[in-house]
Amino acid sequence: MSGKSGLSGTSGASGTSGPSDTSASVPRTPRALASLRERLRDAFWCAPTAGLVGAFALWLALSELDTWIVAYLQKEGAYEELGDLLTFAGDARTIVTTVSSAMMTFIGVVFSISLVAVQMASGQLTPRVVRIFVRSRINKLTLTVFLATFAFSLLALTSYEGGPEPDPRRVTSAPLFQSLVTLGLVGLSLLLFVAYVSSALRLMQVGPVLDHIARESLRALGRQPEGVVDEPSLGPVTAQVAHLERAGVLRSVAVARLVRAARRHGVVLRLVPRTGDFLVPGTPVLAVHGGTAPPRHALRRTVSVGVERALFQDPAFGLRQLSDIALRALSSSVNDPTTAVQCLDRIVEYLAVAVRLPLAPLHHRDRRGHVRLVQHVPGWTDLVDLAFEEIRWCAAASPQVTRRMLAGLDDLLLLAPEERRRPLLRHRALLVEAVERTVPEGAGRAFALRPDRQGIG
Incomplete structure (x- = not known):
């Protein structure tokens, strides 16, 4: 069923542990009608x-x-x-x-x-x-x-x-x-x-399509509430809520309704899958901390499941689209490295914004400031892997793409704080190794490994 998901509460282990409110920031809760606007x-x-x-x-x-x-x-x-x-x-x-x-x-x-x-x-x-x-x-x-x-x-x-x-x-x-x-x-x-x-x-x-995807992705990234780096202890899982309807992609969750349901029943809910994951009937979709699961009617229409991912609460979907276009451009049937370079331009633009964000689990609070819903999001390493891993496998034989990727990685290394440089350095080293294996001539390797923001120009 597109747009809805049935949920069923299942009791778990006993024991309670109230949520801790020691986090330094209070992320805003998305508006209740935002999901409806996106569906329209x-x-x-x-x-x-x-x-x-x-x-x-x-x-x-x-x-x-x-x-x-x-x-x-x-x-x-x-x-x-x-x-x-x-x-x-x-x-x-x-x-x-x-x-x-x-x-x-x-x-x-x-x-x-x-x-x-x-x-x-x-x-x-x-x-x-x-x-x-x-x-x-x-x-x-x-x-x-x-x-x-x-x-x-x-x-x-x-x-x-x-x-x-x-x-x-x-x-x-x-x-x-x-x-x-x-x-x-x-x-x-x-x-x-x-x-x-x-x-x-x-x-x-190609250009206007990539620009549209990038702008939508950056807007989705900007709408995402600020995560909490120092995650408070939620205590043991006391119950789970299973997905009962047909299989589908988790498109979005009604944050405001889940926060209200958790507040009324005095529990903390944790979204088990990430937005964009494929849900199979019978698998858990919500974990309950600190009490019993809310009744099924309280969780009705809180999880939106469809046949395809959406950007509304899934900013990584924009990177997925850019990566798909680059991979198709690098395929032997298309062989269009210039399009792949244009995709890398937008990927670097996206990561240059994401590198300054916490990218930590979202802790949605009620009006009194108590954590009621925890939502995991892709971390910095996840985004970097999504952006470069598949493209790197296909780009070793294209000097235009390798030069642009190296320039993009170098730009991101200048912007990234020390704790976020490791995945960038790893992909840079792997790209150099791939080029050295693929290009036997020394002059060719030196040319392919020279950073260039235009690829070859």
Whole structure:
């Protein structure tokens, strides 16, 4: 089941130990509606559906307004003005009819182009770039306006009365405002079409896609609460909560609800898997410290499980996407080291920000400052391994990539504090060994091991 997870409490060993509050910092708890907002951004149908409902509501309001104007002019005896209004409405009827008949064909052509662009991007880069199209605001807005224009034009046609020259004394409706709004929607659709084509073309370019992934990853990294380096003792595990629904990827957790449930039952909850892990039914998802597990209804809708990872509470997913694109670029079928260098540019940018963060387990607290939920996150070594390990295995034969990777590692070594230099030095040494094994000539090895931020240039 996507978006939900069933949880079942299982009692464990007896004995309690209250949480310690000796940590130096109090990380903020993510907002309760943040997860819902992210799910709505992943839902492509939401905005178009809202647009159709809005088009129907707007038509009802304007239909009443047009009827009121006709009744008012008839009451005042302004038949000449009413005749001019009917003439304009009759002229606009031709345009509205054309719009209603051509709009669906236009929508089909436009989104056929978009599907081709998505297919090309996913084939050349990684299938995970499809989520960029799904979450794109301009794509959703374009489809929403297109469908709203089509629906509104059909509804407006029902307001036109028959006959080429309706009698101003007997007519009951002259869709003046409905015609104007239809023409306005057509103009807006044309402007959005230009913006949409530009967005589709950017999706087919490597640079904009990598920039989008990097910006989203850095935003997710910035939203992450500050971790606690000196982890307080939680005491023994007294119960466990198992995952009962179908298997899936842990996308996010409702932190605020879990904190409330833990506070009400006087326990500390610890998330066993990390965000992005694959959950199998029956495996533990929450460990309970200091008491019995909260009842199942208290934990309902607190764990979101889906078919694919999400960046909302999983900043490492951005590194995974960048690494995937680099690996595909270095494959023998693609052989595009320049794309791999561009990925390394963004990877180094990401790690340059992460190197200054604690990257320690998150301790979410209630209003009184007591730890109620512990959430483990990838550490610095995990991020460095994810960023360089797989790429290093494929890059030894490409001097452009090895030179860029060495320059990136050297830049990170300048930024990293002493306690975080070890994984960087390890990857640098392994890269040098890989190049020495792969390149037999001394001059070639010296060239491949010369740091260069542009690779070769």
